[in-house]
Amino acid sequence: MPSPMPSDAEALSPEEISRSAKRKRVALACDNCRERKVRCNGTKPLCGPCGKRGEDPANCKYTVIANSAKRVSEQEYIASLQSQVIQLQQTVSDLRERPGTSSDSYGGFDASNSPGAGSSIVVSGSRGDDGPMPTTNEQTLITEHHSFPPPLDASGQPGGPSPISAMGATNSIQVEPVMSRGNEFYGQSSVLSLLREVPRSNRQQAGPSTPARSNGQQPNTPGRSSSSSRLGINSMLQSQYALPPREVADELLRFYFSHMHILYPLIHSVGFRSRYESLWTGTGYQDLPPNDGPDIGLGGARCPRPVFFCALNATFALGCEFSDFTPDEKEAACAVFYGRMKDLLHIELLDNGSIAHVQALLLAVHYLLCTQYPTRCYNIMGLACRMAVGLGLHSNKFSERSSFTETELRRRVWYGCLQMEMTVSMTLGRPPSMRIVNDVPLPSPIDDAHLPLRENLTHLPEQPSAVNLFTVENIKLAKILAIILDQIYHPVSTEPSFRNSPTPQTSHQDLNTVMHLDASLEDFKSTLPDVLRWDRAVETPPEISAVLKRQSYILQARYLHLKILLFRPSFSWFCASTRSELQRRENIDLSNGSSSRPKETDLTMSLLVPCAVACVNATCELVGSIERSTNERVTGAWWFRLFYLMTSGTILILAECMQLSKQHFNQATLDAAWVSCLGNLDQMGNYHSQARGYTQSLKLLRERALSTYGTASDQSRQSRSASQRRGTEDTSDNHYLPHTQSRGQVGEANDDFPEKGFDVGWMEDYVDEFGVTPLLENWETGIETIMMPSNVAGDFGNGYSMPSFM
Template sequence: MPPAAERIDMATDDPSQRVKRRRVALACDACRMRKSKCDGARPQCTICISMGFECNYTPPSSCTNLLVGKDYLQSLESRIALLENHMGSVKSHLVDLSEYVQEDRNTFPPARENCELGPATSESLPDLANIEDPIDGMGAVVFADKEDYGFFGPSSNIAFLRHLYLTGTNDVRRQQRPNLPGTRSGGFEFGFVNVSRPPSPVAKVIGSSSQNQPLDLFALPPRLETWELVQKYFSDTGLLFPYIYPPTFLETCQHVLKRNPRRIRRTWLGLLNIMLAMVKITAAPETKPAEIRLAEANMFYQRALGLCGNEMLRGTTIEVVQFLLLMGQYLQGTQKSVQAWTIHGLAVKAALQLGLHSKDAAGAFTPADQEVRRRTWFACVILDRTLSMTLGRPATIPDNYVRLELPKHDDDLVVPMVDPRDVQMSTLFFNNTILLYKQLFVTIDELYDQNLGCESQLSVSEKISKILSISQTLEAWKTSLPEGLGLVTVQELQNATRPAPEEPQFSFKFRVILTLRYLHLQVLLHRPILVQYIDACVESSANQHEQRVLQQIGWNSLQICSEAAMNIIDLVYEVLDSTEWHKSLLGAWWFTLYYTFHSALILRGTLWVCRDGDLAAKPLSCGIEQLVLYPSRAVQALYKLDSGNRIVDRCRYYLERLTNISNTSNGSARSDKNQAEASSSFVNAFDSNINYSPLGLEFGEFMLDGDFWAAMIQEEPSADQFAVNNPA
């Protein structure tokens, strides 16, 4: 007899209606409670659907013949496959890490002195690390393969050089090109510099790593050398810009040098590398040739960039902000000057993101952390004012964002390699720089129209009124300087001697740098009046009333401007022409270069005005015979500043060309013939036939490139060459 499960219902005689009874492995809960025959349909059986019951299947714990759905099995298989893939990846990384650690132990024993570690490279950011700009020093804009445009506002040297050029070429070109670009009423105050490619081959990047030899990001000099470089930073740049807390940094540095640098966070190691780069690029010229110093600095810069290339875009810690600040300072002295502007923007945004500008946000931190945050924010402000001045661009940080109290000196702050009195004086120096640069912001805001270049023209009387107001504030700042930070005169510098070992070593250096900053602000403050005189030389149909007002009340401003420029050149020349100790009294060489070059340009423009008989109200107190010597004195100072430095060499070259023209007359006025000959010489001095390629760069912030001058002396400017255009 067949089993019950296979019995055939014999109630009907029709074979087609005979159906086998299907066995259900598991009935639903409702059917089991009602002891009904469940058809096992999923997700709801037929009886539950018809009666409106909730249909659930609960398998018993002792069930051995449970059937599992196909979808459930597929999901489990997918999860297992995913886990296997992850485990395989982890195993592969563990194998690589084991081989890497073993190689590290075999190659670099614990007692080594050279911390050349690891194969990590900077290939992730090759362009930013290796590309040089055609513009140097306090730089401007990068010129890539395609046409790029860089805006230079009224306070930049490019804008001022445009005025000088129009004055020097006015007599030669007035008949040929009566409507020069950018010579509207009020003169040229801003412009765009445009280039498709540098005319001469761009020099090979100094110190850049070869593509076949990737740079080791974790490499450091020998321990003793690294420690000495860090000490040099905190005993020089760290005193001028005291926003990195020395005790914490030095403690971490000692810990890292004794152990593996890979165990420290990348942002700290990047900060260390850019610190070493700063020490190398600011080293005294007597230590090593300029090419070697710049190559070594560039190597550390590339390592820092490779270590923090991703972190600096996030800016989530104060350490990253300090890294960006120090990199921005370093880039001002390289041929990567366009990056200084970009890096500074990242630093400011990161500082705002962290709330460094906010007193309320600082309340959650310890007093020491609050002080570090405050100093870092003010360092952002100082760098912002500097770049705004040199590039002629609007400030990134408005003055009403600067509301924090000035930094305070902590008596517990100890820097082992620095006299405690110098540390205390460093805070005072930093605070007075902040106050001075506040007036720099006001000067650019009121006299240079915030560097916006929107044709907001002021009359001569309005400019004089604003200049007098700012001058009074500057005089109050000068008289309020604390003891030990008073401004220095050339006579005092000549009589100065090296301090005794028991005396503070940096007091005189603070005074010299503060004096140069003050004098340069004086030059910048009174430069608009000089520009007004220069424009009057160019504009034959200038407003006669404005010219009379200019002659009546503007001459004193012109004299103050020229005296400040001469004092800068005298001070720099005296320092560089003296003993080795005197040479250490200056700050970073690119600031000295900028002050000297700008002052020479100011005096060059003053000479043009003094030799115009219609504009010269009276002779300058110094006399034109003495005034004409200062551009040459500036050239001599730059010869002493550095040897073999391409940026310094290019500045000196341009000044030499300027000083060799139109010096034939020593009177207050010149004949038309002599003036025309001098003007023609001015144009020919920047002829496109001059070969600039031996220096291997194209310079554009301190002066304009040869192609730019060549474009302005053609009948019509070419779109493929440098051009200066008014946006209107």
């Protein structure tokens, strides 16, 4: 069979095809070809002529007419393509870095549907046993990538999880690198500032940090989610509006109301639950007329859909933290809910604030407190405060033209902002941006069922809700905390020259403030309602007995922590003074046996010692209270317990160091509190991954601190013994008369001031005469050199070097 004739294209050689092809015209030539006036083939990134000349691809540029409609349209299209490429690359990277998800399901969560990274969530509109999902009528597959962020590298990339939690704690041994991360500031009231006071040697300052977690992850950090599409499709198809299975959602919401709402009733529970129930019906989230009932914020008629779902995901995330899921399951579920919540916190939605916006921001702050994002928590809290002021929540004039329900909700939200602002400012050591406004009355201790959503209420119930009494008392403690932060830790009226003075100065105004605050705390304790008192047993209804007991323990813990916070500056000064005195003795010239008097006089130390003892006693009581509440299973939020235990553990370490020079504290009480503190931390680590590692860090810190301080004490004693032997030889020449001991005198073995006995007998006369105990009049003076801001590093006066812990 004859072979077929070749076609025209097959008969031509490549060279002939190239010559016969018509030269293509290009719309734009590169800058080099235009300058040389040669034909450009428009190839990118390197055209043909530039390639023949060996030009760098970076020099082959194309310049078009700027600001033309075509140019703008092309750039927008290119930018959208680049954004999609970056998003896909990030998704691939997240999927490669995420750990293997557990195949076990929990509480109705299927491993294939949630909550791990890169999971696919099926949102179905078909009716099931629990009603339809709030989406379309057809099944829609929505894939969302909520993966755990990679661990923070040594460079501390901005935007990633911080080694410091939002409660201001860390389990890293090295404090200086942690506190110098970025431009973040952690001031005097933070745990980090307290941790820096633990003694350390110069070798330990550059010592290795604690090993990282084996899985290379920051514990319990919210996941990063890919930004959802902003295309003009049904918004309910977006992943942020997906819901977990009904059984799981109900359980998480129950945990939120039983653990968080009883402490911070920021939302109208009846209205919020009603809106939540509507999500599982055929109608879904329906937009209601704006004038349909009072403005209750979340769950009300004026609440935008994205804001409600943002708050709902926040409640789910908070509910996970109190659930009985395993630590890994909690991390995975919280990562999904946090990712959805974060995606719904759009800046454009905050242009016109509302009560619902403030409530959603406060719920987000509550969750962020248990994460490794302190700056994000701090900034969102500031946004909530500004929005609250912009809505006039700080003014009582609104109540004249609003319903009773609206007035109560506005007061709850305002004081919710006050409480959280003071809490976040305290934990991070930053000045609060809010000030106490006495124009706003406290909210009434009334249950949400008595705040009607339809008809107006003209009178209060005869008996207040016992559960809601906690809210009023908790606000009172927040006001005291605000005064402590304002007057003791961040006094704006103190002049720089006064604050930087190395000599302790006194002020009657400061003394009155401290005495007034101490009296305010005692008044608070004595005027508590009987059902919330922790020092007496009161019969309560069985259905609310556990709730009231939980609230009582939480109030006790916060009361004791305010005591610690009140006396902590003087305790720090006392520790620094004792340490400084030991180092001063090390430098005594043995040849002449003389030294200058210490900076702190007998009078100063007599004021510092009782305040330091009060601080340590409150610490031991706080640890005991946490242990009892844990045994009775009526604890509060675990991140507050972790904060209290880290504060207590550091103070116990410092107190233990002081015991090496003189027994100022009850050693048996210190030992019992230390064992209890470590035991509580170990138990928390079994249920919350973020609490792991703190026990080992505290043990290592205590070992190093005692080693460092014990060496200094031994050297000081040896130096003092040599001086005393020389002094004995010259007794006949100097006619030295020993100081006569008086009532309350410590004695000859006093380690604070060997030249004279430490006479504290005058304090008893002072109490007999005036009926009060003398307190340190000015806490701030001199403390700047003990509790330096986090962005300042260095050593302190008299050779006292701050430790580099955690």
